[in-house]
Amino acid sequence: MSTSFRQDLQLAVNHISVDCVVLGFDGEQLRVLLLKRVGESGGQEFGDMKLPGDLIYTDENLDDAAKRVLHELTGMSNINLLQFKAYGSKDRITKKDMEWLEQTTHQHMERIVTIAYLSLLRISRPLATPPAGNEVHWVGLDEIGTLAFDHNILIRDAIEAVRHRADIDPSYLFNLLPQKFTMLQLRTLYERIYGKAQDVRNFHKKVTQLDYIVALDEREQGVAHRAARLYRFDRKIFRRARR
Amino acid sequence: MSTSFRQDLQLAVNHISVDCVVLGFDGEQLRVLLLKRVGESGGQEFGDMKLPGDLIYTDENLDDAAKRVLHELTGMSNINLLQFKAYGSKDRITKKDMEWLEQTTHQHMERIVTIAYLSLLRISRPLATPPAGNEVHWVGLDEIGTLAFDHNILIRDAIEAVRHRADIDPSYLFNLLPQKFTMLQLRTLYERIYGKAQDVRNFHKKVTQLDYIVALDEREQGVAHRAARLYRFDRKIFRRARR
Numbered sequence: 001m002s003t004s005f006r007q008d009l010q011l012a013v014n015h016i017s018v019d020c021v022v023l024g025f026d027g028e029q030l031r032v033l034l035l036k037r038v039g040e041s042g043g044q045e046f047g048d049m050k051l052p053g054d055l056i057y058t059d060e061n062l063d064d065a066a067k068r069v070l071h072e073l074t075g076m077s078n079i080n081l082l083q084f085k086a087y088g089s090k091d092r093i094t095k096k097d098m099e100w101l102e103q104t105t106h107q108h109m110e111r112i113v114t115i116a117y118l119s120l121l122r123i124s125r126p127l128a129t130p131p132a133g134n135e136v137h138w139v140g141l142d143e144i145g146t147l148a149f150d151h152n153i154l155i156r157d158a159i160e161a162v163r164h165r166a167d168i169d170p171s172y173l174f175n176l177l178p179q180k181f182t183m184l185q186l187r188t189l190y191e192r193i194y195g196k197a198q199d200v201r202n203f204h205k206k207v208t209q210l211d212y213i214v215a216l217d218e219r220e221q222g223v224a225h226r227a228a229r230l231y232r233f234d235r236k237i238f239r240r241a242r243r
Numbered sequence: 244m245s246t247s248f249r250q251d252l253q254l255a256v257n258h259i260s261v262d263c264v265v266l267g268f269d270g271e272q273l274r275v276l277l278l279k280r281v282g283e284s285g286g287q288e289f290g291d292m293k294l295p296g297d298l299i300y301t302d303e304n305l306d307d308a309a310k311r312v313l314h315e316l317t318g319m320s321n322i323n324l325l326q327f328k329a330y331g332s333k334d335r336i337t338k339k340d341m342e343w344l345e346q347t348t349h350q351h352m353e354r355i356v357t358i359a360y361l362s363l364l365r366i367s368r369p370l371a372t373p374p375a376g377n378e379v380h381w382v383g384l385d386e387i388g389t390l391a392f393d394h395n396i397l398i399r400d401a402i403e404a405v406r407h408r409a410d411i412d413p414s415y416l417f418n419l420l421p422q423k424f425t426m427l428q429l430r431t432l433y434e435r436i437y438g439k440a441q442d443v444r445n446f447h448k449k450v451t452q453l454d455y456i457v458a459l460d461e462r463e464q465g466v467a468h469r470a471a472r473l474y475r476f477d478r479k480i481f482r483r484a485r486r
Contacts, residue, residue, distance in 0.1 A: 014257040016331060016356050058353065061332035086329040086358045088259060089304035110301065113259050113356060115329045168410045 013110040018066040019053030019151065020081060021116060021158035024123035025176040027185045029140045030192045031123060032155055035073060036135040037148055039100040046096075049139065050148035051155075053114065055105065066117040074136045075128030081117040084161040085154075088113040092150040100148075114149075118158045120175040141192075163193055171212075174233040182220060182228040183207065207231075212238035256353040261309040262296030262394065263324060264359060264401035267366035268419040270428045272383045273435045274366060275398055278316060279378040280391055282343040289339075292382065293391035294398075296357065298348065309360040317379045318371030324360040327404040328397075331356040335393040343391075357392075361401045363418040384435075406436055414455075417476040425463060425471040426450065450474075455481035 022033035034049040052073040056065035066081045090111055093101070101109055123138060130136045146152065166172045176189060187203045207213055212234045219227040265276035277292040295316040299308035309324045333354055336344070344352055366381060373379045389395065409415045419432060430446045450456050455477045462470040 014259050014356075016257050016259075016354075056331070059333055061334075062329060062356075065331075083329065086305060086326065088299070088308075088358065090302055091304075111259075113257075113305075113358075115331065115356075164407075164411055168407055 013108060015055050015107070015109055015112045016062075017053055017055045017112050017114040018062060018069050019051045019114050019116050019149075019154055020066055020070045020079075020119065021051060021084075021155055022070070022076075022079070022119045022121055023158065023162065023176065024121050024138055025185075025189050025192065026123050026138070026140075028188060029142060030159070030176075031138040031140050032144065033074065033121075034137055034139045034144065034147070035130075036137075037100070039096075039103065041096040041099055048146070048148055049137075049144065051151045052136075055112075062115050066115070070117075073130065073134055075130045077128070079119050079121070081119050082161075082165075084116055084118045085157055086113060086115050087150060087154070089150075094149075097149050114154075116154050116158065118161055120162065120172070122175070122178065124178055159193065166193065171233065171235065171238050177233070180216060180218065180230040180232050182230060184228060186213075186231070212241060256351060258298050258350070258352055258355045259305075260296055260298045260355050260357040261305060261312050262294045262357050262359050262392075262397055263309055263313045263322075263362065264294060264327075264398055265313070265319075265322070265362045265364055266401065266405065266419065267364050267381055268428075268432050268435065269366050269381075269383075271431060272385060273402070273419075274381040274383050275387065276317065276364075276370075277380055277382045277387065277390070278373075279380070280343070282339075282346065284339045284342055291389070291391055292380075292387065294394045295379075298355075305358050309358070313360075316373065316377055318373045320371070322362050322364070324362050325404075325408075326358060327361045328359050328400055329356060330359065330393060330397070332393075337392075340392050357397075359397050359401065361404055363405065363415070365418070365421060367421055402436065409436065414476065414478065414481050420476070423459060423461065423473040423475050425473060427471060429456075429474070455484060 024031045024033070033052060035052055036047065037050045038045065038047050040046070052070050054069040054073065056062070060068065062083065063081070066083070067079070070079055070081070071077050088111070093112055098109060101112070127136060141155070144152070144155070162172070173189060173193065177185060183204060186207065187198050187200070190198055190203070214232050214234050216230045216232060218230045220230060221227065267274045267276070276295060278295055279290065280293045281288065281290050283289070295313050297312040297316065299305070299312070303311065305326065306324070310322070313322055313324070314320050331354070336355055341352060344355070370379055384398070387395070387398070405415070416432060416436065420428060426447060429450065430441050430443070433441055433446070457475050457477050459473045459475060461473045463473060464470065
């Protein structure tokens with residue numbers, strides 16, 4: 001028999017959750033969609049932030065659960081979610097977080113394995129109205145502080161997953177930019193994703209060599225500084241070049 | 244409160260497993276490490292094959308569990324395992340597979356979420372002696388037939404993960420080749436991973452332009468056909484070029 005099971009070791013009471021890292025870019029920094037969390041620990045009320053995530057139901061598969069949970073918590077639908085990593089360390093849940101979970105679910109919990117999903121969203125897209133009692137915010141990555149559970153780690157890993165995906169498919173990052181963007185916005189996005197400064201001249205030179213980034217006869221409007229030229233990403237040219 | 248939990252819906256009795264897709268290449272085809280499985284269903288004995296995988300224990304994190312399970316089932320250690328996907332659909336376990344699991348673990352099961360890991364191995368590396376009762380084989384991908392659980396899907400997805408990783412890091416595939424390899428072996432490996440024929444001349448031309456693939460003053464030995472030139476992958480040159 002190929003599976004020998006050690007009867008002396010106990011299996012945990014496992015729960016399965018999904019968590020969604022929805023990333024946006026405001027032209028200056030990356031932002032992540034967070035929910036306000038209110039709880040009680042040791043008789044004291046506390047408030048912090050968490051990723052949209054929840055336990056999954058018996059008959060759901062993981063991908064369906066991610067879509068449902070994001071919809072139920074934020075009101076958002078038609079979001080393209082990509083599974084990027086599973087987290088199953090027992091230490092990922094602190095005592096405080098475990099208490100909060102047991103209070104909100106009325107279930108005894110020992111281990112929660114979470115499957116993390118990723119989505120890139122245009123930040124200009126209006127947020128849906130979340131169900132009553134839920135507060136959803138785009139929070140800048142520099143301002144997120146310490147989140148519930150291991151959600152800081154999930155966000156860090158999500159950005160690494162974006163980097164890997166963009167290395168294979170450079171068109172991926174354009175999901176974060178407006179239809180028309182400036183060279184500064186594009187460069188800033190690269191700097192945020194790759195975590196290092198890009199030389200202005202080299203970056204400009206590299207980008208102008210890419211024929212799928214098309215310079216428009218238009219400039220920014222309503223800005224205090226000198227209005228910069230606008231560019232757009234041409235998916236057709238991109239696809240043709242990659243064939 | 245950000246997590247609203249529907250008390251009317253039951254949560255499954257969840258178990259967490261890890262499964263390891265260990266891939267090798269014999270110069271002609273990809274092979275995967277499989278275990279023999281023997282069970283009983285409806286009073287009839289059956290035999291088939293499965294990936295090395297098992298349930299994880301309470302205090303284990305996922306990565307440690309993958310290493311332990313692979314070691315316990317195959318005797319192998321020091322294997323670099325990369326998590327590539329989680330599977331949590333309820334239909335992934337057939338009635339027959341569920342019976343087998345309950346027989347071998349003496350546990351009631353409803354859903355098993357598995358976290359799949361991937362490793363590329365030189366097939367020349369001698370297999371460890373598996374624990375008594377376990378049979379481990381390198382099985383050619385064309386010969387695996389229908390495996391236990393959804394393991395055919397896991398293997399298909401693992402190869403896709405190899406492709407994606409190799410697109411970012413071309414050195415990754417050399418983990419599948421012997422230290423010294425022929426151009427035919429390299430081309431065949433590409434054909435197997437990318438699932439399409441490579442033009443012989445174009446492939447040769449492309450490869451000879453890569454300075455990290457070094458032609459040796461050596462030829463194959465002990466072959467019936469004309470002995471082909473041997474090449475090696477130079478990791479130092481590769482790293483320097485990628486800086």
